[in-house]
Amino acid sequence: MSLFSGMFGGKSHQLKNALSLRDIEVDMHSHFIPGLDDGSKSIEESVEIIKQLAVLGYRKLITTPHIQVDYYRNSAENILPGLDTLRLAVKDVGIHIGIEAAAEYLMDDGFEDKIKTDDFLTFGSKHILVEFSYFSIHPAYKEYFFELQVNGYKIILAHPERYSFWHNDIGKFEDLKNRGIFFQMNVGSITGYYSPEVKKFAEKLIDADMIDFIGSDIHNQKLMDELVKSRYDRLMEKLLNKGKLLNNTL
Ligand SMILES: [Fe+2]
Numbered sequence: 001m002s003l004f005s006g007m008f009g010g011k012s013h014q015l016k017n018a019l020s021l022r023d024i025e026v027d028m029h030s031h032f033i034p035g036l037d038d039g040s041k042s043i044e045e046s047v048e049i050i051k052q053l054a055v056l057g058y059r060k061l062i063t064t065p066h067i068q069v070d071y072y073r074n075s076a077e078n079i080l081p082g083l084d085t086l087r088l089a090v091k092d093v094g095i096h097i098g099i100e101a102a103a104e105y106l107m108d109d110g111f112e113d114k115i116k117t118d119d120f121l122t123f124g125s126k127h128i129l130v131e132f133s134y135f136s137i138h139p140a141y142k143e144y145f146f147e148l149q150v151n152g153y154k155i156i157l158a159h160p161e162r163y164s165f166w167h168n169d170i171g172k173f174e175d176l177k178n179r180g181i182f183f184q185m186n187v188g189s190i191t192g193y194y195s196p197e198v199k200k201f202a203e204k205l206i207d208a209d210m211i212d213f214i215g216s217d218i219h220n221q222k223l224m225d226e227l228v229k230s231r232y233d234r235l236m237e238k239l240l241n242k243g244k245l246l247n248n249t250l
Contacts, residue, residue, distance in 0.1 A: 014234075015233070015234060019230075019231045019232070019236060021057060021227070021231065022056070023240070024058065024247045025247055026059065027061050027062065027216050027218075028062040028123060028127075028184070029215030029216060030062075030063045031064070031104075031217075032049070032218070033063060033083065033086055033101065034046065034082075035082070036066075036079065036082060039218075039220070041220075043089045045220070047095070048221070049218060049224045050090055050097060052224055052228075053097065053216075056227070058097060059098060060100065061097060061099050061100070062102055064101070064104040064129050065082075065101070065104070066103070066106065067103045067105050068108055069108050076121055079101050079103065080101065087099050100123055101121065104158055105128065106130075106133065107131065107133075107138045111144055112140070115147045123250060128154070128156065129156050129158055130155060130156070131158040131159065132157070132163055134163065136165065137163075137165065137166075145176075149180065155182065156183070156212070157182065159217065160173055160176075160183045160184075161198055161201045161202040162186065162189060162198055167201050170208070174208075174210075177210055183213070184212065185205065185211045185213070185215070186214075186215055186216075187214060187216050187217070187227050188226045189201075190214075191226045191230050191236075193226045203238075206238055211244070212246050213245060214239065
């Protein structure tokens with residue numbers, strides 16, 4: 001370790017050689033359909049980023065526009081035509097990568113109606129991606145999870161490491177794991193993109209063997225850059241070396 005890397009702490013945590021992300025195979029969390037949410041602003045932007053994912057060795061992308069009762073009232077009706085447009089644009093420039101669409105469902109007051117109508121976009125074998133609000137947990141979340149499971153859904157909780165209201169209570173996460181909920185970690189959490197606290201908690205969840213999927217949660221080029229950066233991150237190395245990720249089963 002050089003004097004400077006020792007003083008500033010950062011460099012010594014970086015890997016010299018880039019990790020290969022090829023074995024992940026499938027990314028199952030991103031926002032590539034323009035106009036539907038806070039993700040990609042244009043088809044051109046999406047195509048440009050998808051090109052970079054193909055170069056890294058991804059064989060399939062499952063893009064997941066937000067569905068929220070307040071801000072993003074999306075459904076299959078606008079997501080599936082958006083998927084068609086995206087697929088055509090990617091094919092047009094000769095990129096060989098599979099693209100599917102599902103959604104990232106916020107567990108909000110509109111969620112109960114969706115359970116009643118059994119109206120969900122899924123991937124894999126009836127996998128569904130859900131997220132909590134960053135500010136508070138929905139009081140009925142356990143009931144909602146139970147209902148979904150009774151209906152045969154496999155629930156993947158998006159970025160558990162970002163729910164700071166539970167950072168002091170890992171028991172809440174253990175309880176969800178005991179209920180058969182899968183956890184998907186964000187790449188940006190590993191690289192420290194969101195905050196040092198989120199990175200620290202991400203390491204805790206990795207050390208506890210709780211992570212089942214890794215997702216890029218790409219909204220724009222900035223998050224694509226984080227994915228590239230993660231190839232030099234010791235925490236990413238730790239996660240990959242555990243050999244527990246299920247992305248390639250989707
Ligand atoms: Fe997301």
